[in-house]
Amino acid sequence: MRLTMHPLVCQQAVELMSDYLDGSLSRRDRRRLEKHLAACAHCSTYLDQMRATIAASGAVRPDDLDPQALDELTELFRQFRGDGDGT
Amino acid sequence: MDDAELLRRLLGGDEKAFTELVVRYNATLIRIALYYVNNQASAEDVAQDTWIAVLRGVDKFEGRSSFKTWLFRILVNRARSTGVREHRSISIDPLDHDASVAANRFDEGGAWRAAPEPFTDAIDRAVANEKIIGLVHDAIARLGEPQRAVVTLRDVEGLSTMEVAELLELSVANVRVILHRGRARVRSDVETNLQGGGS
Numbered sequence: 001m002r003l004t005m006h007p008l009v010c011q012q013a014v015e016l017m018s019d020y021l022d023g024s025l026s027r028r029d030r031r032r033l034e035k036h037l038a039a040c041a042h043c044s045t046y047l048d049q050m051r052a053t054i055a056a057s058g059a060v061r062p063d064d065l066d067p068q069a070l071d072e073l074t075e076l077f078r079q080f081r082g083d084g085d086g087t
Numbered sequence: 088m089d090d091a092e093l094l095r096r097l098l099g100g101d102e103k104a105f106t107e108l109v110v111r112y113n114a115t116l117i118r119i120a121l122y123y124v125n126n127q128a129s130a131e132d133v134a135q136d137t138w139i140a141v142l143r144g145v146d147k148f149e150g151r152s153s154f155k156t157w158l159f160r161i162l163v164n165r166a167r168s169t170g171v172r173e174h175r176s177i178s179i180d181p182l183d184h185d186a187s188v189a190a191n192r193f194d195e196g197g198a199w200r201a202a203p204e205p206f207t208d209a210i211d212r213a214v215a216n217e218k219i220i221g222l223v224h225d226a227i228a229r230l231g232e233p234q235r236a237v238v239t240l241r242d243v244e245g246l247s248t249m250e251v252a253e254l255l256e257l258s259v260a261n262v263r264v265i266l267h268r269g270r271a272r273v274r275s276d277v278e279t280n281l282q283g284g285g286s
């Protein structure tokens with residue numbers, strides 16, 4: 001279905017967005033998608049939602065480290081360095 | 088401070104540098120370990136073993152890869168040997184097609200019935216929008232495997248598709264398919280919660 005010359009419909013376009021953002025679409029699919037996006041505000045919004053999702057995935061979030069795990073690892077570090085209970 | 092600088096300080100025995108690296112990466116290590124082992128306790132053990140291996144091996148780290156890639160490789164090697172014992176198997180069927188967007192959102196011709204709502208008024212705001220960030224990370228945590236591991240390495244930690252494929256021993260094509268599905272699931276989850284959640 002992807003390889004036909006037909007223009008994309010929205011339902012097909014959304015399936016190409018992830019590869020499009022990673023630059024891994026074939027030339028042909030990229031052209032078809034860009035042509036669709038130029039004419040379709042809804043799919044452009046969808047693409048922006050996808051961009052926002054990926055950007056937020058990589059954003060620094062408040063750390064969710066269990067304080068006990070940190071204590072244990074700090075203790076491990078001190079043992080490793082060989083000074084028992086710190087400085 | 089970047090990882091390379093923290094590593095330099097760690098080599099000098101700086102405890103704060105070590106704890107900063109732990110704060111940065113321990114949650115991701117546990118999450119990636121869960122790709123291989125089947126419970127949280129095992130995953131935490133694997134993460135701890137990884138830090139021990141880091142302390143033992145840090146003076147031999149040659150900096151040919153980034154610290155992050157080196158760290159994840161150690162984790163994966165340990166998780167894999169533990170995971171084999173726990174016999175966790177992952178099945179990936181690239182042909183199994185889950186729609187990115189529910190079919191009822193489109194008309195018979197495949198066009199949107201109603202416009203999707205933008206998440207933010209500008210993409211770069213998403214990076215500063217705590218609500219979106221929270222919803223996205225919650226959605227990633229709820230993903231099944233292998234999507235969770237792939238999305239975490241690629242989009243949360245920023246590894247390349249190739250690096251993710253090498254680490255998880257998947258083909259690049261499979262990583263792309265899994266990533267596509269995982270991102271689509273996260274987007275749709277965020278959309279649902281933004282509409283339902285109010286605030």
Ligand SMILES: [Zn+2]
Nearest residue numbers: 010013040043
């Ligand atoms: Zn469209």
